[in-house]
Amino acid sequence: MESGLPVSELRDKAAEATEKGDPNWWTFSREYMAVRWRTDAAKTREGLADSLATVAIAMAGEGPKAPTPEEVRLAVRWGVVPGHVGEEPPVELRAAAQWLADNSLPLSALEDSRVIRDVHYRLAFRLDDSPAAAETYKRRRRGFNTAIEYAIQEGYLEANPLAGVKRPGSNGSGIVDPRVLVNEVQGRQLLTAVSYVGSVHRNRGRRLVAFFACLLYSATRPAEAVGLTLPQCHLPESGWGTLTLKETRPVAGKKWTDSGERHDRRGLKSRERDKDRPVPIPPVLVALLREHVAEFGTAPDGRLFANERGGLLGSSSYWRVWQEARELALPPDKVASPLARRPYDLRSTCITNWLRAGLPVAEVARRAGNSPEVIHRNYAGCLDDSEEDNNRKIERVMGWMT
Template sequence: MSEVNGTSVGRSRGSARLGYSFDIKLWKVTKTSRKSRPYRLRWVVGGQVHGNTFTTSALADSRRAELRQAMRRGEAFEIESGLPESEVRAAAEAAEGAETKPSLRWFEFCRNYVAGRWRTSAAKTREGMADGLAAVTLAMVNREDGVPEDKYLRLAFRWGIVPANAGQDPPEEWKSAYDWLTTADRPVIDLMDAEVFEDVLYRLGYRLDGKPAARETHKRRRRALNVALEHAVVTEELPENPLQKVRKKQVGSSDVVDPRVLVNAVQGRQLLTAVSYVGSWDRGRGRRLVAFYAVLYYAGLRPAEAVGLRLSDCRLPEAGWGTLTLRETRPVSGKQWTDSGERHDRRGLKAREASTDRPVPIPPLLVAILQEHLKKFGTAKEGRVFGNERGGVVGSSTYWRVWEEARRYALPPDRVESPLAGRPYDLRHACITRWLNAGVPIAEVARRVGNSPEVIHRRYHGCIDGHEEAANAKIAKALEEEGDDTA
C-alpha cells in the first residue's frame, strides 16, 4: 500500500468480479466553498472518480475511515457506485427485505415506540424522548412546497405521540402540521440513506433558529434517538443502527462547573436577604422562598428535592445540627407527560432506587432559618415545607423569577450581567465547593449531595482553592531534592 495524497491500493490478487476493482485511491478530505456541505471526500475505483460532501469534517473523516477499513480488509469496490462490496451487499439485502416487508412510516413507528415505553418511563424521560424524536422528525418529512413551519411540525409531533391523544383531533392551529406528519413522513428505512441521516444529525445539534443547541440538549437528543434506533433494529425495521457508525465529535466537557458562577459567603447572605424584598410584603412571594434557596446554599439540595421536602423529613433541634432526610423529588414536566396530569411529577431520588432515602446533616444556621420559615408560613399541602401562596407546589417559573429579581437587588450592575449565581442551581454548586474547600472528603460530599465521587471530582476539580499552590510546592520540593543529589 502506498500513500499518494491520501491512500492508494493496488492488488494483484487475480481478477476482481465483473464490475468490481481492487484498484482504489482514497484522497484526503478537502474544504470547499459551499456553505451547507463544505467538506469533500473523493476516491477513485478502477479509474472512475467518486465523491461526497459533508456538513462537518468529523463526518467526512468518519466516512474516510470506513472506506479505508474496507480497503485494509481486502474488499473489492464496485466501480459504478464506488462502494465496498460489503456495503453493496447490505444495500441489496435491505432492498430485498423492503420488497417483502413494507417499511413502517416514521410517525407511526415513533407513536408505537413511545406507547411501548410510556408506562415504565418517568415524565422527564417521556419529554426527553419526545424532544429528541421531534427534532429528528424535521428530517423525516418531505420538504415539498406547502410544508408547515418547523415549529408547528414539532408541536404537532409532541402532541401526536402522547398515547392519551391517540384517535383525538389535534388542536386547530396544528392540524395542517399534524396532517403533514401523518401523510408526508418518510419510511423508517430512509434513515439508512446517507443524505437523510446527515440531515438527522444536523437536527440533533441545532435549534430552529439555526444556532447550535446546548451540549446537554444535543446529548439528550442523541441518546433518545439511539435508543429508538436500537428498537428499530430489534423490530427489524432497520438492518443496523446508523448512529453507531457516526463518530462522536470530541469536545471538552462542558459539565465542569464554571468558577464564575460561585458566590462567596458575603454574596450568598446578600442574595438570601434580597430574596425577602421580592414582591409585596403582605403576600410574601419572596419571603416564602428565602428558606428554599437556603437549603440549596447550605445543604446542597437540588431545586426539585427542595420542592418535595416535607416537615416529616426534617429534624430541627433547638440547638446544634439537624438533618434533612430526602425521599422524593418533584421535577417539572409538562402536564401531558405526567400520569397525574400535574406539572410536577413525583419521583424518587435521582440515580437511586425509589425506596431509598438520603440523610443530609444541616448546620445550626440552616436549622434556625427553617424554624423561622415554618413559624411564619407553616406547611403547605401534603406537609411540604415549601409552597406557594395557595399551598400548592412551588413552580420552577416562580423560583426562577424571584431569583432573577433578587440578583438585581443584591449584585452591582456589572455582576448582574455576569454568570455569578445566574441560576438557583448555582447555590448548590457553591455549597459543594465550600465543603470541598473545607477539607470534607470527596466521598462524604458525594454521599450528602447524591452524586458519585467520580462526578464530584470531575465537575468541581477546577473550583477547589489551594490545589495549584500545593502542587507547586510539591514540584519545588522535588526539584530541590534533585539539586541536592546532583551536588
C-alpha cells in the same frame, strides 16, 4: 422534488413500506412512545418527545406545502401522547400532522448519510440555527439512541446509524463552570436579597429564602426541595440537623404526568423508589428552616415550601424571584456574568465547598446524590483556587523563597 414522483404515489409507497416493517418516522414515534409511556417518569416522557420531535424535522420530507420546523415540532409533541390516538389534532396542527403522517421519511432513510447528517444537525442546533446547550444535545441524542435501540430490537433497522458521529467539542458537557460559583459573602447577600423580592403582604421572596438556602447549604436539587416535608427535617435548637430526602417533584406538564398535574411525583434521582438520602445540614440552615416554619407554617400535606395559595411551588415562580434577587444583590457587571445565573448553581457551590473542605469524594457523592465518577468529572475544574498556595510550594522546593 427529490424523487420526481407524484404525492399520491409517495403515499402509496409509504404505506407499503410500513406494511413491510419500514414505518415512517411519524408512525414509529407514536409506536415507540406508547411502549415507553407506562414505565417512564413524566420528565422522561417529555424529554423523549422532544428528541423524537427534533429528529422529525429532519425526517419530515420535502414539498411546497411542507410544514415549518416549529409546526413539525409541535405536531409531533402532540401526536406521540398515547392519549391522543384516535383524536383529531388541534386545528392549528392538523395540516402539519397530516403531512407528517403522509410524507415523513421511512426509518430506512436513516441509512442515507445525507439524512443522518441532517438528523445530527437538528439534535445539536436550535430552530434559529444557534448551537444547543451541551446538556440539551446530550439529552436529545440519548432519546434518539433509545428509540433506535427499540427499532433494532423490532427488526426495523440493523444498526444505529448515528454510531460514531460526534459533536465537535462536546467532551466538556456537564462540567461545572467555576464562574457560576458564589463565595460566602455573595451567598449571604443573595439570600438576603431574596427576602426583599415582592411586597410585604405577599411575601413572594421571604417564603423562598429557606428554599434557596437548602440548595446552597445542603446541595438539595430544586425538585427535591419542592417536595421536602417537615417530618423529613430534624431541626434541633442548636448544632447540626438532618434532611432525609425521599422524593422529587419535577415540573413536567399536565399532558406528560399520569395524575394530570404539572408536577410529577418520583423517587430520588438514580435511586430505587423507596430509598432515601440523609444529608447533614449546618446550623445556619437549621435556623433558617425553623424561622420559615414559624412564619409560614407548612402546606396541608406537610410540605415546607408552597406557593402563595399553598400549592406546589413551580419552577417559573422561584426562577423569577431568583432573577430579581440577583439584580438586588449583585453589581451590574456580576448580573451580566454567569455568577449564580441559575438557582441550581447554588447546589454546585455547595458541592464545591464540600470538596474544598476536604470531604472524601465518596461522601460528597453520597450527600449530593451523585456517583463519585460524576463528582470527579464535573467538579475537577472548580478546585483550582489554591494556585497561590501551590506556587508557594514550588518556590519552597526550588529554593526560591527568601
